[in-house]
Amino acid sequence: MSVGVNFHARHHLGVNLLALLARAILGGALLVAGALKAFHPYQAAAAVRAYELLPVSVANPVGYALPWIEIGVGLILILGLYIRLGALLGAGMMLIFIIGVGSAWARGLSIDCGCFGGGGAVDPSKTAYASEIARDVLFFACGAFLLWRPGTRWSLDSLGSGRITLDLYEEESETDEKER
Amino acid sequence: MAEESKESRSQARLAAAAERKALAEAAAKKARKSRVLVSLAVISPILLVVIVGVSISLVKSKVDSTVAAPSVASKVDGYGLVFNDTAKPQIDVWEDFQCPACKTFEDANGAQVRELAQNGKARVVYHALSFLGAESVILANASACSADEGKFLDFHDYLFKNQKPENSGYWGLSRLTAAGVAVGLNQSTFEACVKSGKYAKWVENIAADGAKSNVNQTPTVLINGKEIDRNAGAYIDTALFKKALADAGVK
Numbered sequence: 381m382s383v384g385v386n387f388h389a390r391h392h393l394g395v396n397l398l399a400l401l402a403r404a405i406l407g408g409a410l411l412v413a414g415a416l417k418a419f420h421p422y423q424a425a426a427a428v429r430a431y432e433l434l435p436v437s438v439a440n441p442v443g444y445a446l447p448w449i450e451i452g453v454g455l456i457l458i459l460g461l462y463i464r465l466g467a468l469l470g471a472g473m474m475l476i477f478i479i480g481v482g483s484a485w486a487r488g489l490s491i492d493c494g495c496f497g498g499g500g501a502v503d504p505s506k507t508a509y510a511s512e513i514a515r516d517v518l519f520f521a522c523g524a525f526l527l528w529r530p531g532t533r534w535s536l537d538s539l540g541s542g543r544i545t546l547d548l549y550e551e552e553s554e555t556d557e558k559e560r
Numbered sequence: 561m562a563e564e565s566k567e568s569r570s571q572a573r574l575a576a577a578a579e580r581k582a583l584a585e586a587a588a589k590k591a592r593k594s595r596v597l598v599s600l601a602v603i604s605p606i607l608l609v610v611i612v613g614v615s616i617s618l619v620k621s622k623v624d625s626t627v628a629a630p631s632v633a634s635k636v637d638g639y640g641l642v643f644n645d646t647a648k649p650q651i652d653v654w655e656d657f658q659c660p661a662c663k664t665f666e667d668a669n670g671a672q673v674r675e676l677a678q679n680g681k682a683r684v685v686y687h688a689l690s691f692l693g694a695e696s697v698i699l700a701n702a703s704a705c706s707a708d709e710g711k712f713l714d715f716h717d718y719l720f721k722n723q724k725p726e727n728s729g730y731w732g733l734s735r736l737t738a739a740g741v742a743v744g745l746n747q748s749t750f751e752a753c754v755k756s757g758k759y760a761k762w763v764e765n766i767a768a769d770g771a772k773s774n775v776n777q778t779p780t781v782l783i784n785g786k787e788i789d790r791n792a793g794a795y796i797d798t799a800l801f802k803k804a805l806a807d808a809g810v811k
Contacts, residue, residue, distance in 0.1 A: 420691070421617040422768070422770065423691045423770055425771045426776045429774055430776045436771075443771075444617035445617065462601060
């Protein structure tokens with residue numbers, strides 16, 4: 381994985397631009413989704429209950445907490461601090477959402493995903509599982525890309541040593557330097 | 561001589577290399593330190609926002625038994641407003657005054673439920689949910705104010721008959737007061753109750769209880785704890801709803 385060493389470097393403008401775009405899309409989506417739900421906790425909880433995957437006593441706290449966690453991860457990605465951690469959390473959440481929506485679809489439920497507020501039962505003609513999953517797959521792809529190549533330009537990760545730090549690359553890059 | 565100078569040159573090189581290494585290490589250390597500071601300065605407020613947000617949501621979702629509630633509100637019924645405490649069967653109506661589907665239910669079946677409540681033919685419990693935003697809370701609070709004067713059913717019907725688009729700002733204090741007066745409420749008492757949001761916390765209790773009771777949408781209507789058949793159309797079909805009531809022993 382020595383490819384990671386020079387990612388902050390000016391040579392990789394394209395990768396850094398893609399990484400910035402991925403951060404803006406995934407981070408922005410999480411931030412907006414969280415902000416739209418954070419002050420409607422009862423609706424958010426109802427949206428989680430509507431999946432019928434968790435017992436009510438678990439679904440409610442998840443519904444109350446999730447919007448705030450989305451805001452936190454969104455901020456991490458947008459500011460670009462611990463990008464890979466944010467990407468891991470963001471991609472992980474998207475994976476869970478994809479599984480949740482897919483399972484609702486498979487079980488023949490008629491619900492809105494409640495991704496950006498709303499949620500709960502809807503008329504069967506108004507379900508939009510395919511587009512909801514497609515959207516989440518795009519967000520997941522952003523997270524996966526950032527895990528692979530976080531870039532660091534235009535991010536707080538580029539501060540300090542100027543190198544990606546506090547993640548897997550740091551030790552590898554030092555080894556590479558010694559080898560040289 | 562030649563050997564010696566070679567040796568001292570290589571020593572000098574080593575010393576220079578060591579110095580460079582020390583400088584680089586010091587710089588790296590400094591950089592790491594500044595990064596830790598930046599990380600702390602950025603991560604702490606983010607963590608704080610997340611933790612405070614989650615905590616507030618969790619605390620708010622606890623039913624608070626000390627809040628002001630209208631006298632017909634029943635704790636064991638999740639603070640719903642109870643009509644005919646000893647009658648049977650029990651009918652629970654979960655509605656949001658702003659929800660269009662609730663208006664559809666009311667238009668089709670509201671009169672039947674009202675008749676049962678008024679004539680003691682069933683234990684009817686109204687739960688005013690407030691999913692749809694600030695105006696839902698305002699209207700639910702106002703409905704509790706109307707219950708104080710025994711006019712809940714009239715006011716409830718008035719609000720559904722005159723439902724406006726969600727959170728349009730239509731239900732300001734003056735229009736709401738006028739609505740209360742229209743159903744015969746005491747103007748000053750009602751206005752004060754609406755203005756102060758006297759039962760706003762009670763509205764929260766109902767929302768929290770709705771979450772615990774797994775009420776995921778409005779309207780939700782239960783007869784003896786069992787939801788009427790949504791897929792069959794019992795919410796919008798007057799005859800189907802009547803049959804469901806009859807099956808539960810309503811005469």
